[in-house]
Amino acid sequence: MNTNKMKKEIFLYLLLLTSFSSFAQEKTMLTKEETINYINKKLKECEGHFRTPDGSAFTGGVAKKMHYTSLSFNADGDRVSLSINSSNYSERKYTSDYFERYTTQQFNPSQILSITEGASDKSEPLGIIIIKFISNSCISKQNVYWYGSDGFGNHDGTKTFSVKESGLVFLSADPSNFNKIKKALEHLRDMYKAGDDPF
Amino acid sequence: MLTKEETIKYIQKKLKEIIDFEGRYPEMGKYTESGISFNDPKISIFRQVNYKNSSIVETTIDFNPVHITDITDGHTNDDGTIGYLKVKVVAKTGMVKTFKTESDPQPNNFNYWSKSTTNTQPTELLIAYLKSDGSNFTKIKKALEHLRDLCKAEDDPFGN
Numbered sequence: 033m034n035t036n037k038m039k040k041e042i043f044l045y046l047l048l049l050t051s052f053s054s055f056a057q058e059k060t061m062l063t064k065e066e067t068i069n070y071i072n073k074k075l076k077e078c079e080g081h082f083r084t085p086d087g088s089a090f091t092g093g094v095a096k097k098m099h100y101t102s103l104s105f106n107a108d109g110d111r112v113s114l115s116i117n118s119s120n121y122s123e124r125k126y127t128s129d130y131f132e133r134y135t136t137q138q139f140n141p142s143q144i145l146s147i148t149e150g151a152s153d154k155s156e157p158l159g160i161i162i163i164k165f166i167s168n169s170c171i172s173k174q175n176v177y178w179y180g181s182d183g184f185g186n187h188d189g190t191k192t193f194s195v196k197e198s199g200l201v202f203l204s205a206d207p208s209n210f211n212k213i214k215k216a217l218e219h220l221r222d223m224y225k226a227g228d229d230p231f
Numbered sequence: 232m233l234t235k236e237e238t239i240k241y242i243q244k245k246l247k248e249i250i251d252f253e254g255r256y257p258e259m260g261k262y263t264e265s266g267i268s269f270n271d272p273k274i275s276i277f278r279q280v281n282y283k284n285s286s287i288v289e290t291t292i293d294f295n296p297v298h299i300t301d302i303t304d305g306h307t308n309d310d311g312t313i314g315y316l317k318v319k320v321v322a323k324t325g326m327v328k329t330f331k332t333e334s335d336p337q338p339n340n341f342n343y344w345s346k347s348t349t350n351t352q353p354t355e356l357l358i359a360y361l362k363s364d365g366s367n368f369t370k371i372k373k374a375l376e377h378l379r380d381l382c383k384a385e386d387d388p389f390g391n
Contacts, residue, residue: 073272076273077272079270157324
């Protein structure tokens, strides 16, 4: 066989292999900013939808079904910030059984220990992703508002906790979403870990 | 091929065509608003119609174009001016909000107007369009499918 022809074929084969593997890598080679934007976009899919939290997070006979009005995921210095606004009725009510909850959780993605899907009612559009952290390294700030019949808002002060677990709601009605968000969070964790370790 | 922004602009133009036409049911008056807005990753398609009994109904349909599974014509066998595109989406991903303002019981007394909101999550979303232009169904269908494909291509960095 012609050696030149063989060389050419091997060269072409290698070129093809390289371009395929770089294409495959490109799919998950998003930057920190792009990955945060991707997760933010996934959170936006939840706006307007509802979820009934598992367990007895809310007592006193008030409605537990939480309606998500706005959600965001942003870079926040060395951390990321997850903001979730929700209310237990789809429309604001001026009665004592109504409340609005504003939660902000800040964490460094390098501290993520595990990402799993939490228990959810499968008949509802939203599910929850449980993010566990190394120690209580996630700062959770929560504000709860309610309204009197005079229309004035009431607020019992910002409550701040250090927690080892965070709940990220997602549109579980799209079955591909859990794996996509999990991969994005893992990718973000790996990038923060790489940047976090100069020594 | 149109970009995402250009496609949304095109759909906006098509949806606006129903303004000032009467709805397809006898109790309906004219459409006063119709259009689309983009709140990444979802689109909102809205319309407002004034009913002949003076009530006003605003409808907003929210969904992510990647969840479109099928688009059919809701009224193929009649010659009505307004038709509905039936957009089928993945179950529980679409949302329809209806905001109704009714004058009750005294006409033109705004103090007695009652307002009500309804939220539903149907699998089939109905989008009103100008049916009297025979080519509109295919044009809007193609534009929505193109938008879905553009959004799907963008949505894949962590897919599979």
